[in-house]
Amino acid sequence: MAHISYEGDVDPTVLQGKRIAIIGYGSQGHAHALNLRDSGYHVVVGLPEASKSRARAIADGWQPVLPGEAAREADIIMLLVPDQHQRAVYEQDIRPHLADGKMLMVAHGFSLHYGQIVPPTNIDVAMVAPNGPGPMLRRMYSEGKGIPALWTVQQDVTGQAQALTLAYAHGLGCTRVGVIQTSIGEETETDLFAEQVVLCGGLTSLIRTAFETLVEAGYQPEIAYTCCLQEVKLIADLLYQGGINQMHKAISDTAEYGDYVTGPRIIDQHTREQMRGALKDIQDGTFARDWILENQAGLPSLLAMRRKDAEHPIEALGRRIRKML
Ligand code: NDP
Secondary structure, three states: OOOEEOHHHOOHHHHOOOEEEEEOOOHHHHHHHHHHHHOOOEEEEEOOOOOOOHHHHHHOOOOOEOHHHHHHHOOEEEEOOOHHHHHHHHHHHHHHHOOOOOEEEEOOOHHHHOOOOOOOOOOEEEEEEEOOOHHHHHHHHHOOOOOOEEEEEEEOOOOOHHHHHHHHHHHOOHHHOOEEEOOHHHHHHHHHHHHHHHHOHHHHHHHHHHHHHHHHOOOOHHHHHHHHHHOHHHHHHHHHHHHHHHHHHHOOHHHHHHHHHHHHHHOOHHHHHHHHHHHHHHHOOHHHHHHHHHHHOOOHHHHHHHHHHHHOHHHHHHHHHHHHO
16 A cells, blocks of 8 residues: 655654755756745755756746755755756766765656666665646645655665655645655656656557548548547546546447447557566666667657657647647
């Protein structure tokens, strides 16, 4: 049974007086910095001189300092730069400043799990990973609500790591709805699996292949687009609100019957085997190794795939339809 903590389980005062460095001011960085500041904590934003995010941080009332300076002055350092850049930022700007008893934090376990960052043994290491993009984390906090998060302590040398991590999650507003305890390995592997197999990779391949099948069979592309892509939101909202069973109650009996008979025909034993293969690549580090090498090579495959993706007819059509409807 998952262990879930709420507002009442946390002592937010343990974070009072601690200096928190937020390194990076993108999707997660801006939300962490603003939520923690509004929760009454002492926050410093660390960004390189040439960072594109500086203007936004300044507009939000920060006076960004260099990442190394932020890390040197801080008790708690939250690393919110893209996963593929974390090793370099850690080595250059953070590691030299990890004095005894400081805490290094991440919002996703990739770098720790795949050995990109190997923290020294004299510090606390923890994760708070909100279950949603930064703008949503910020908006929900501002509305007095929150989004869930996963958290874990990987290394506790001070004996305070768990209390501080939960207080950090509290400062983000996440304990308003509940934070689930996990491990770095579990968070990393399930997160990568879900985004590759369902949320991003699975869904976009499903939509595109279904769209192509309809257009190839002579149906109007506009109709194929709306029923295969736009309506995904309606079903996703129902799934989010009440799960699969409740979604089935909201759709027509015809749609529900089609779900039962055709769903397993599309997502069949072969797909299950492929999912197991994708999971194995995540677990044994094959995916992480490929992604790290891709970055070292200057992203040739990513850029080529991104270009091909943008040139797919569904994109131009989508732009036209979104203007029309
Ligand atoms: P973004 O790409 O949105 O933002 C990254 C930020 O880091 C930018 O401000 C960028 O500045 C800055 N940056 C880049 N290089 C450096 C550097 N060398 N030193 C300091 N700052 C730098 O990243 P995310 O917020 O999406 O991701 C941050 C972390 O949060 C990752 O670990 C990710 O896995 C995790 N996460 C992300 C979620 C999401 O939905 N986005 C959800 C949960 C966790 P510049 O503008 O100059 O590029």
